[in-house]
Amino acid sequence: xxxxxxxxxxxxxxxxxxxxxxxxxxxxxxxxxxxxxxxxxxxxxxxxxxxxxxxxxxxxxxxxxxxxxxxxxxxxxxxxxxxxxxxxxxxxxxxxxxxxxxxxxxxxxxxxxxxxxxxxxxxx
Numbered sequence: 001x002x003x004x005x006x007x008x009x010x011x012x013x014x015x016x017x018x019x020x021x022x023x024x025x026x027x028x029x030x031x032x033x034x035x036x037x038x039x040x041x042x043x044x045x046x047x048x049x050x051x052x053x054x055x056x057x058x059x060x061x062x063x064x065x066x067x068x069x070x071x072x073x074x075x076x077x078x079x080x081x082x083x084x085x086x087x088x089x090x091x092x093x094x095x096x097x098x099x100x101x102x103x104x105x106x107x108x109x110x111x112x113x114x115x116x117x118x119x120x121x122x123x124x
Contacts, residue, residue, distance in 0.1 A: 001113060001114070001115040001116075002045070002047070002113070002114045002115075003111070003112065003113040003114075004044030004045065004111075004112055005044070005109055005110065005111045005112070006037070006040040006041065006044055006109065006110040006112065007040075007108070007109055008036065008037060008040055008108060008109075008110060009063060009064070009105050009108040010061055010062075010063035010064065010066070010067070010072050010108050010110070011030070011033045011066075011067070011072065011075055012066070012067030012068065012071035012072050012074075012075055013030075013071045013072075013074035013075040013078060014026055014027050014029075014030035014075075030075075033075070034075070034078065034079050037075070037076070037079040037110075038079045038080075038083065041076075041079055041080050041083050041084065041112075042083050044112065045080075045083055045084050045114075049082060049083060049084060049085055049086050050084065050085050050086070050092065050114075051086055053116055053117070054091065054092060054093070054094040054116075054117040055084075055085060055092060055093055055094065055095075055114050055115065055116060055117050056094065056095040056096075056097070056114070056115045056116070056117045056118075057077070057084075057093050057095070057096050057097070057112070057113075057114055058096075058097045058098075058112070058113040058114075058115075059073055059076060059096075059097070059098045059099070059110060059111070059112060060098075060099045060101070060110075060111035060113075061098065061099065061100045061101065061109075061110055061111075062100075062101045062102075062103040062107060062108060062109045062111075063100075063102075063103050063105065063107075063108035063109070064102075064103070064104070064105050064108070065100075065102060069098050069100050070098075072098075072100070073096065073098045076110060076112075077093065077096075084114055094117040095117050
């Protein structure tokens with residue numbers, strides 16, 4: 001099991017935007033948040049990405065009540081891709097638990113716990 005905390009404001013996963021010519025792009029504010037969060041995840045994780053084993057990812061979030069909890073978790077999972085795990089599909093992240101608590105923006109924090117995933121069959 002590996003746990004770490006990141007002091008950074010919570011933000012939601014953005015939807016792609018389209019130009020007048022139909023090209024998709026992500027909003028610059030979101031790309032900047034992703035870049036900053038990726039750097040903090042890299043420092044907190046400090047290891048190679050998990051390549052073969054499925055994991056359980058637990059996020060305990062403290063921050064403002066902006067956005068949906070699934071979109072905040074999605075923003076984290078996108079940022080963690082290639083750092084904690086190869087891809088955020090079910091093959092690698094088999095269990096996701098998210099808790100959210102109200103906090104001022106200045107007190108925002110992402111508490112992350114990564115553990116090997118165990119199915120009920122493995123436990124019995």
